[in-house]
Amino acid sequence: MEKLLVCSCAANDPYSLSSAYLLDNELDTVKAGVKKYADMIGASDIMYFLVEGSKSYGLEKEAFGQASPVMDNPYAIVQQLKGNLPRPMIQDDYVAEYEGKAVYVLTPEVAYNLAAPEKKKFVTINKGDKAEVKAVPYGTKLSEVVDAAGAKAILLGGLKGQFILPAKLGEYTTGDDILSGSVTIYGPEACMVVTTADLMNKTWMNSCNKCVLCRDGTYQVKSIMDDMPVGKSKAGDIDLLKDIAPLIKIGSYCPYGQNWPNTLLSALELFADEFDAHIKKKSCPAGVCFQAGATYIILPDKCTGCGDCVDACDYTAIEGKKKFIHMIDQQMCEHCGECVDSCDEEAIVKWEGKLPKLPKKLTKVGKF
Ligand code: SF4
Ligand code: SF4
Ligand code: SF4
Structure with missing residues (x-):
């Protein structure tokens, strides 16, 4: 059976930008590596699978679809090419077929390393809302790639990785593994x-x-x-x-x-x-959750029981009925504040500090 080699640029997880980086910065080397691998396995056809919404790179055959961690699997690629959701098949003897050809897959990083003079790992470093990709030789300690001074936690490898403490970064080196594909740094302010x-x-x-x-x-x-x-x-x-x-x-x-x-x-x-x-x-050592002042309450002496606030809450956190004092269920409340403006009586307020006495059950207006 003829073979189709697909370079999957949609196999990264959201913490890694290596495929996009390689297409933008090392396209000729990636193409050379794809061609080399096609010759090695005897593939008659080559295709590049790009993430939906990304630009065209003018490659010989381009297909577009959703990014997914399983898009390094030939069957998942075939499913997307046929308009289905990407789902993998991992039996050793299974041959994924597309238009009568057996499908083989490699990623841009594997292709680059087949053609480049020196093997490199493309490490995505995420910090806050910034992300950058660094190309470093295989075997480099991650502590030499990333400045984790003052960090509280490190996520190695994104969705398929693991958390480590910053002091352990030097124990990991760049290589073919999942963990050195991305390093996400969390500072002391992170919960x-x-x-x-x-x-x-x-x-x-x-x-x-x-x-x-x-x-x-x-x-x-x-x-x-x-x-x-x-x-x-x-x-x-x-x-x-x-x-x-x-x-x-x-x-x-x-x-x-x-x-x-x-x-x-x-x-x-x-x-x-x-x-x-x-x-x-119910406390947050980083001071992110359960912030004082994030409690929304209905003041019982101001509520007229009109019911206007009930529909304003997307979380169905406000309970009450006509002519009864309405109440906010604090277990259900997501602290969005949307209800405040729905009350013409200004009965709904964001409260800081010790809560005033509030009804524990539905109570008629004027009876609390
Ligand atoms: S649902 Fe199963 S096949 Fe799909 S990603 Fe999860 S483990 Fe893999
Ligand atoms: S809190 Fe305001 S909007 Fe809601 S029932 Fe009471 S008066 Fe009406
Ligand atoms: S603050 Fe938001 S979630 Fe809470 S009761 Fe008001 S509308 Fe509902």
Whole structure:
């Protein structure tokens, strides 16, 4: 069967910019590496798979589709080329076919290293809202690539990586592994619960949904993590996360599901005190969550029970009925402040400090 070689530029996770960097800065070397690999495997055809919305590079054959961590898999590529969602197939003897050709895949970084005189790792360094890519020789200590002075935490390898403490950076070197693909630096101002919740939301969005443990596991983990920064977590949530993460690793079909739980488990281990503080004391050591002044209440002596505020709340956090004093459920309130302007009586306020006496159950206007 004839062979089609696809250079997948859509296989990075959101923490790595290496493919885009290589297309923009090292296109000739990438093309030379793709051609070299095509000759090595006897591929008659070459295609470049680019992320939807990116520019055309004028390459011989270009296709566009969504980026996904599974887009280094030939079957996932074929699925997108056929207009389906990207889903992998990893049996050793499975041949992914497209238009009668067996599909083979490589990434721009692998192609570059086939043609370049010296092997290089393209490390994406993320700090705050800035990201840069550094090209360094294989075997370089990450502590020589990244200045982590004053950092609190480092995420190596993005969605399929793990958290480490900055002091450990020198123990990792650049190479073919996932971990040295990106280094994300968090300063002392970062809340690791919020950071982990954000990561788990990205993890959930990037699951291809093919298998139950990764699909339902990412959703369950994301839901538990979403509750933590807003004080809705339950005792036992950490134990539950620690119980299900290893099961997801074992039962997931592809390397994505087998690796993403490492980010969660490493965060739970390294920042256990921060997680505990959020759950047991409803406090945030970094001062990000549970900020004083973020409590919205309805002043019972001003509320006329008109009901105008109920529809203003997208989180259904306001309860009440006509002629009854309305109340904000603090467990449901997301502190968005949208309800304040809906009240003509100016009964809804953002309150700082000790709360005044408020009704605990629905009470008729004038009876509190
Ligand atoms: S582990 Fe996740 S990403 Fe991999 S096939 Fe299963 S659902 Fe898809
Ligand atoms: S809080 Fe304001 S808008 Fe809501 S029921 Fe009371 S008076 Fe009406
Ligand atoms: S602050 Fe936002 S979430 Fe809270 S009650 Fe008002 S509208 Fe609802």
